[in-house]
Amino acid sequence: MRWLILMMLVLSMPLAAAELNARIGDDHATLSLEICDAQANAALKLYASASAQRFVLHVQLPEGAQLRQRGEEIRISPWPGGCARIEIDLKAIADAQTMDVGYRLGDVLLVSAEQWLWRPNRPSQLRMALPPGWSISAPWASCGSACFDLSASSADGPALVALGALDTLSLGLKGGKLEATLLPTFTPDERVRAVRLVESLPKLLDAAYGRLPVPHLQVLLVPMRKQREAIPWGQVYRGGLGGIHFFIDPEREWAEFASNWVIAHELTHLLHPYLGTDARWLSEGLASYQQQALRARAGQISESEAWRGLLKGFARGQAARSRLSLRSASADMHQQRAYMTVYWGGAAYWLDVETQLLASKNLRLMAVLERFSRCCLPETQAWNDRSFLKKLDELAETTLFSETAARYRDRIGFPETAAQLSALGVSIKGERVRFDPNAPQAALRARIMGKKG
Secondary structure, eight states, rough: HHHHHHHHHHHHHOOEEEEEEEETTHHHHHHEEEEOOOOSSSSSEOOOOOTTGGGEEHHHHHHTOHHHHTTTTEEEEBBBBBEEEEEEEEEHHTTTTTTTTEEEEEEEEEEEEEHOOBBBBSOOOEEEEETTTTTEEEEEEEEEETTEEEEOOOOOOOOOOESOEEEEEEEEEEEEEEEEEOOOOHHHHHHHHHHHHHHHHHHHHHHSSSSSSSEEEEEEEEEOSSSSSSSEEEEEESSSOOEEEEEEOOOOOOHHHTTOHHHHHHHOOOTTTOOOGGHHHHHHHHHHHHHHHHHHTTTSSSSSHHHHHHHHHHHHHHTOOSSBOOOOHTTTHHHHOOOHHHHHHHHHHHHHHHHHHHHHHHOHHHHHHHHHHHOSSSSOOOOHHHHHHHHHHHHHHHHHHHHHHHHHTOOBSSSSOOOHHHHHHHEEEETTTEEEETTTHHHHHHHHSOOOO
């Protein structure tokens, strides 16, 4: 019995953290990764992109061990304890010139961590040895200079890492730190606008729920000139604690940056977990809805402008005349080019939910998402639409998130919004938005886009 108890105690003890050491060569073309785990085991399991092995130049394993990869899982077996060393072609990763692998901008390398960071699915620590004058921008928790604590997460996603002589700004905010890196080729005047853009982010975060949703937020600003918009595109990376990549046209005037919707849209994606392709209507719908509401609450646009953007979005969704359900449109969004259906059909769902929350519980949607952030962000498990909405129901002590989704998810065609907008007392004719102060839910309408309440 004593032996059995001892074995149970040993098995229940957490595994020791693995140690990873990465060194970039003097030629800036190679990266040497050393993975050390003193504990012997039948196999050492590591995870990286399924395409990571094509960038491997050389592998050194403990004697007798063999390496096999299936998908994103790499097994080194048997594992006697010790260290494995992998030589990686960093230049080839950067020269791929694709967003999901890597690219270079001037002398700065932007590389997908999945292509070079072979990591165990348990807590580990990464130390980087960088060339003189270089620094690193990464979305992981810091444990010192060029040192990172990598948490274990089955839901860990892509991360983009910048390496080189970086221009980095750090903002200490409630809830954590925002670290923004301005990538090369900004002129001095353009840099002033880029810095001003970074300094505007706290207002949008404050309009959400007053703090960072994650303890460390990586922001990368990439200059992209001669665009139709000041910020034509952004992308969220979910690896580590989270990061956002903004492409900006630095030649534009500040007024165009101040009213642009992309930043609010992408920031909203940090407020929810990754939900999968079938649930794009929920994730993109939430971001499309909040790109209007957050900017109004932050004072970047007026209440009237916020409603105009939302109603015009609904009109674009209805004009698409989709014969797909929101779930089907989400799964085949790119193939069907069902963007308007997914983005604005989902936004209609979230407007419906927030109106019900305010009417039945005097509760804003952002208050529920703030509760979610405290329990469940950064994400450490895989989520789908049903588990996410069930959790929001639990946090709000209601069932309306899931019940309302059941009405929207499989309905064919764009959701009906006319009755709800009439009850809220908001309509649009041309460019003019009209508010009916006598509408049944006029008071709720004012709170949806208002700064208070």
